Amino acid sequence: ELSTLAVEFNDLTDRLQKTEDGRRQFVSNASHELKTPLASIKLLADSVVQNENMSIEEVQEFLGDISQEITRLTRITERLLLLTRSDVKVQTSLTRVDMSYIVDRASYMLEPMAEHLDIDVRCELSDGCIVLAEEDGIYQAVFNLMENALKYNVKGGSVVVYTYIKDDKVYCIVDDTGIGMPHGELEKVFERFYRVDKARSRETGGTGLGLSIVKTTVEQFGGTVWAENRHPCGSRFT
Numbered sequence: 522e523l524s525t526l527a528v529e530f531n532d533l534t535d536r537l538q539k540t541e542d543g544r545r546q547f548v549s550n551a552s553h554e555l556k557t558p559l560a561s562i563k564l565l566a567d568s569v570v571q572n573e574n575m576s577i578e579e580v581q582e583f584l585g586d587i588s589q590e591i592t593r594l595t596r597i598t599e600r601l602l603l604l605t606r607s608d609v610k611v612q613t614s615l616t617r618v619d620m621s622y623i624v625d626r627a628s629y630m631l632e633p634m635a636e637h638l639d640i641d642v643r644c645e646l647s648d649g650c651i652v653l654a655e656e657d658g659i660y661q662a663v664f665n666l667m668e669n670a671l672k673y674n675v676k677g678g679s680v681v682v683y684t685y686i687k688d689d690k691v692y693c694i695v696d697d698t699g700i701g702m703p704h705g706e707l708e709k710v711f712e713r714f715y716r717v718d719k720a721r722s723r724e725t726g727g728t729g730l731g732l733s734i735v736k737t738t739v740e741q742f743g744g745t746v747w748a749e750n751r752h753p754c755g756s757r758f759t
């Protein structure tokens with residue numbers, strides 16, 4: 522009887538540990554997801570505050586963008602709240618998402634960061650790159666990849682993003698001329714909290730979560746994501 526009890530006890534502690542890990546994972550992912558729209562709102566608002574000569578039309582355009590980001594933020598918090606309720610099975614609503622539109626949007630939101638870092642961002646986008654997915658998730662994934670391409674780049678460097686269709690599949694490629702990754706780490710970077718250069722990552726406000734979120738999201742919608750080194754320098758995420 523004692524041994525059965527011991528087994529049950531071990532089983533229980535295992536389950537508690539898993540719940541605790543799950544809780545931690547949820548909290549860290551949630552904070553990461555909330556950071557993106559918050560940072561965009563801050564940048565957009567600062568642009569208006571710091572530019573005294575803006576026309577009414579320009580101000581309205583910025584406010585429109587801010588409003589759009591707040592809507593996204595609201596959707597994310599609603600989904601996160603749903604996820605905390607064990608009695609609700611969260612339904613993901615798949616829609617037709619235009620990858621080129623998503624890249625365009627992320628690129629627009631990252632413009633101030635690119636300018637600040639003196640990095641040239643170019644998008645070569647094709648029409649009809651439609652995937653069945655959840656728009657917020659895909660936006661977050663593309664944003665993370667493009668933000669990394671800027672973060673792990675060099676002054677005066679460049680980022681090129683492509684979307685195209687080949688063999689009935691939609692491709693989205695993010696190329697950068699940055700610091701690249703050691704060959705042996707090309708798969709590890711997708712692990713939670715994995716960072717090649719801890720110091721640099723911390724400097725850029727990194728947590729090591731971005732790529733794990735990209736991988737989970739892309740795979741959730743039946744896609745694949747991988748990393749390669751580019752010649753003579755930089756990385757390519759497909």
Ligand code: ADP
Pocket residue numbers: 665669670673697699700701702710715716717718722726727728729730731732733755756
């Ligand atoms: P974070 O950027 O918050 O550290 P990520 O999960 O987005 O976390 O990335 C994990 C690690 O992968 C980074 O710390 C960095 O070392 C490496 N990495 C990601 N993207 C790139 C890139 N485009 N070029 C070089 N290294 C990268």
